[in-house]
Amino acid sequence: MENVPYDDSKNTNKKPLDIFLRSIVSLAGITILSMGAAFLLKGNVGLDPFTAMNTGIAAKLGMSLGVLQLIVNFLLFLLVFIFDRKQIGIGTIFNMVLVGYEIDFFAKIYSNIFPNTVNIPMMIVDAIVGIALFTLGTSLYMNTKLGVSPYDAIAPIISDRTHTKYQTVRSLQDIIVMILALVFSGPFGVVTLFTAFLAGSLINFWNNTVSRSLMVHVDHFSRHPTMKNASNGFLELGKNGYNIVLAAYQNTYTMQKNMSGYSNAKLEELINRSQDNIRKNEQVNVILNQRLDSLKEELRERNAKNINK
Numbered sequence: 616m617e618n619v620p621y622d623d624s625k626n627t628n629k630k631p632l633d634i635f636l637r638s639i640v641s642l643a644g645i646t647i648l649s650m651g652a653a654f655l656l657k658g659n660v661g662l663d664p665f666t667a668m669n670t671g672i673a674a675k676l677g678m679s680l681g682v683l684q685l686i687v688n689f690l691l692f693l694l695v696f697i698f699d700r701k702q703i704g705i706g707t708i709f710n711m712v713l714v715g716y717e718i719d720f721f722a723k724i725y726s727n728i729f730p731n732t733v734n735i736p737m738m739i740v741d742a743i744v745g746i747a748l749f750t751l752g753t754s755l756y757m758n759t760k761l762g763v764s765p766y767d768a769i770a771p772i773i774s775d776r777t778h779t780k781y782q783t784v785r786s787l788q789d790i791i792v793m794i795l796a797l798v799f800s801g802p803f804g805v806v807t808l809f810t811a812f813l814a815g816s817l818i819n820f821w822n823n824t825v826s827r828s829l830m831v832h833v834d835h836f837s838r839h840p841t842m843k844n845a846s847n848g849f850l851e852l853g854k855n856g857y858n859i860v861l862a863a864y865q866n867t868y869t870m871q872k873n874m875s876g877y878s879n880a881k882l883e884e885l886i887n888r889s890q891d892n893i894r895k896n897e898q899v900n901v902i903l904n905q906r907l908d909s910l911k912e913e914l915r916e917r918n919a920k921n922i923n924k
Contacts, residue, residue: 633837637759641706648752651745653721658741661804664792665766671801684715691765704762754821
């Protein structure tokens with residue numbers, strides 16, 4: 616599952632406020648992806664390969680998923696610590712410790728709200744909601760750049776040491792884990808295949824529409840922590856969310872009209888709405904460019920001060 620998280624490699628001097636805010640986003644991302652995994656688990660549509668394997672092993676051993684996943688993650692963590700500790704961060708610890716327990720927690724809540732409701736329509740809803748939450752959460756926690764999960768760190772280590780393409784190593788890793796999930800009767804399904812090979816595209820969608828923008832606001836607010844910057848950040852994120860929902864609705868609307876045919880008046884209405892969206896996106900771009908100019912100006916001022924010293 617290849618994706619491109621927010622690149623803050625030039626932002627090497629992170630302030631305590633920046634790390635604190637990133638930690639909150641990382642925790643939120645892990646909670647969201649765990650909630651998504653709970654939907655997938657209770658919907659009987661399959662889990663990501665690693666969680667599916669751990670769920671199967673935990674059931675065979677009579678353990679909770681939280682305990683088993685913590686043990687497996689700790690063993691992988693030791694390997695990462697030995698061979699490439701640069702990939703370890705506070706986000707690694709959050710993911711390693713919390714995901715299994717949070718999936719157990721949200722699965723219990725799901726069972727209390729929807730007891731014995733496994734049917735085809737519900738499975739479809741669980742799959743859509745679960746995949747959306749799982750990929751959104753993954754995008755958020757990875758874009759904080761506070762470390763990756765032990766499982767996600769294994770493929771880059773092997774790739775670097777064997778001089779093999781990352782995608783080849785990651786695909787092989789996921790295939791092996793999927794086979795183990797099948798051997799241990801884990802919750803293997805169509806979503807298992809999706810998360811292993813196709814989820815990267817959806818994660819990149821969340822990167823481009825939510826996560827990177829959020830990290831820009833976090834960086835900006837940590838440098839200039841004012842109520843104005845905070846409110847502007849929330850306002851812009853709200854607009855992004857609105858545009859995502861609106862675009863999804865319009866895509867559905869367009870598909871329906873393409874199937875049934877539509878009048879010239881409806882065509883003009885659709886064109887006007889599309890133009891409206893373009894204007895809104897242009898406004899968002901203007902705000903982001905202003906933020907970028909502000910950050911560049913701050914960097915120039917700091918460089919000038921260093922030269923004068």
